[in-house]
Amino acid sequence: MADLHFLANPARFRRFSQRVVPSLSGATALMLAVGLYLALLQSPPDYQQGDTVRIMFVHVPSAWLAMAGYALLAGLGASLLIWRHPLAALMARAAAPVGAGFCAVCLLTGSLWGRPMWGAYWVWDARLTSMLLLFFLYLGHIALSRAYDEPERGDRAAAILALIGVINLPIIKFSVDWWNTLHQPASVVRLGGPSIHPSILVPLLWMAVTLFLLFVLLVLLRTDTEIDRRRLENAEQQA
Amino acid sequence: MSGFAALVARDLRLVWRRPGDVAVVLAFFVVATTLFPLGIGPEANVLARIAAGVLWCAALFAALLSLDRLFAADFEDGTLDLLLLAPWPLELAALAKCCAHWIVTGLPLAALAPLLGVAFGLESSVLLALSATLLVGTPTLSLIGGLAAALTLGARKSGALLALLALPLCVPTLIFGAGAVEALASGGDFGAHFAVLAALALVALATTPWAIAAALRQAGE
Numbered sequence: 001m002a003d004l005h006f007l008a009n010p011a012r013f014r015r016f017s018q019r020v021v022p023s024l025s026g027a028t029a030l031m032l033a034v035g036l037y038l039a040l041l042q043s044p045p046d047y048q049q050g051d052t053v054r055i056m057f058v059h060v061p062s063a064w065l066a067m068a069g070y071a072l073l074a075g076l077g078a079s080l081l082i083w084r085h086p087l088a089a090l091m092a093r094a095a096a097p098v099g100a101g102f103c104a105v106c107l108l109t110g111s112l113w114g115r116p117m118w119g120a121y122w123v124w125d126a127r128l129t130s131m132l133l134l135f136f137l138y139l140g141h142i143a144l145s146r147a148y149d150e151p152e153r154g155d156r157a158a159a160i161l162a163l164i165g166v167i168n169l170p171i172i173k174f175s176v177d178w179w180n181t182l183h184q185p186a187s188v189v190r191l192g193g194p195s196i197h198p199s200i201l202v203p204l205l206w207m208a209v210t211l212f213l214l215f216v217l218l219v220l221l222r223t224d225t226e227i228d229r230r231r232l233e234n235a236e237q238q239a
Numbered sequence: 240m241s242g243f244a245a246l247v248a249r250d251l252r253l254v255w256r257r258p259g260d261v262a263v264v265l266a267f268f269v270v271a272t273t274l275f276p277l278g279i280g281p282e283a284n285v286l287a288r289i290a291a292g293v294l295w296c297a298a299l300f301a302a303l304l305s306l307d308r309l310f311a312a313d314f315e316d317g318t319l320d321l322l323l324l325a326p327w328p329l330e331l332a333a334l335a336k337c338c339a340h341w342i343v344t345g346l347p348l349a350a351l352a353p354l355l356g357v358a359f360g361l362e363s364s365v366l367l368a369l370s371a372t373l374l375v376g377t378p379t380l381s382l383i384g385g386l387a388a389a390l391t392l393g394a395r396k397s398g399a400l401l402a403l404l405a406l407p408l409c410v411p412t413l414i415f416g417a418g419a420v421e422a423l424a425s426g427g428d429f430g431a432h433f434a435v436l437a438a439l440a441l442v443a444l445a446t447t448p449w450a451i452a453a454a455l456r457q458a459g460e
Binding site for chain 1: 386446
């Protein structure tokens with residue numbers, strides 16, 4: 001925790017991000033190039049799904065990051081409400097659209113995969129519905145944080161929403177178990193540990209790490225922008 | 240506790256003096272529900288099949304419709320500032336406001352739903368179940384809606400924003416409320432759905448008053 005408090009100062013965060021961003025962007029680009037080679041060329045097509053299995057290399061990490069992103073929003077919300085860290089609010093502002101973007105990518109790739117595999121772009125499966133709800137929670141967070149004339153008020157309202165929304169996450173998650181009578185539970189994409197062959201698992205994990213780095217990079221860059229924007233707004237008010 | 244009762248009584252008295260506000264919400268519920276048979280067609284077995292979902296969705300919208308004024312009037316005339324200064328927990332005040340909202344919307348909705356259910360051709364045991372699920376489920380809607388109302392207090396376009404915030408959070412209640420009625424109608428396990436519905440209400444009761452109070456505090460700053 002001490003390290004996170006260290007970064008709570010916007011100026012210190014600025015120095016940290018400026019040191020990290022160049023190497024992080026290089027690493028992300030390199031990882032992405034290798035990951036695309038692994039996912040698109042090197043890994044074999046699935047014996048049942050054929051080449052559509054490659055959609056999973058983007059789909060599954062996006063789903064993980066969408067959920068991790070909301071957990072991050074809740075953590076930042078708690079940090080804003082408890083310690084009043086000004087940076088937490090700015091980072092939440094920066095992270096919410098990124099998380100929503102990964103959530104949208106997850107939903108879109110999932111429906112593109114579903115068309116050839118399930119025969120439908122969309123089914124009202126518990127897993128799909130819960131992801132859609134997560135997307136709506138993101139939209140609510142984004143809209144609420146920008147709905148006030150004083151940005152600080154929007155930040156704190158959105159922080160409370162994120163903390164309540166995160167209570168809803170496990171409810172949404174467990175609805176998979178309660179709700180599986182309607183649709184095929186076996187076809188829900190999931191990692192069964194060793195049930196996935198290493199030739200598929202390795203590119204998947206590689207892409208997961210890559211997209212995680214991309215997520216961190218985007219959040220750092222956007223947080224920098226938010227710091228600038230907030231400074232500009234404050235300067236305009238004082239002028 | 241006397242403060243709690245006084246606040247509930249005050250809100251009920253305010254509603255009593257302007258009963259039109261509640262009547263509009265109930266009228267919306269009836270009109271919205273009757274649109275479905277007109278839009279979908281009057282086949283009896285289709286209507287009976289969708290009745291629980293339609294009535295639950297309409298009740299959810301009706302409950303939301305009446306929420307945007309829940310704290311706004313108190314915010315504008317300064318009552319909220321007095322509640323913030325009052326030497327008793329704001330959480331109780333939030334709970335009292337939601338409680339009063341439930342008495343004037345959730346309760347009449349639960350009483351009205353079986354009447355509309357008859358028009359959808361539901362059997363009497365299913366009508367009873369419908370009323371029971373609404374009775375247990377609508378407090379959750381009032382509490383979550385109260386939170387959305389407190390969060391959007393003073394925001395631009397608060398009405399649409401309130402719906403965007405509250406609806407996703409109300410989905411579990413909707414699923415298990417309509418699901419319980421459906422389960423009874425199709426011979427499934429009514430008790431399990433109903434228990435989850437009640438559990439959701441208890442979770443909302445245990446968590447939302449604190450969140451509402453936090454939202455009201457920062458609205459008053």
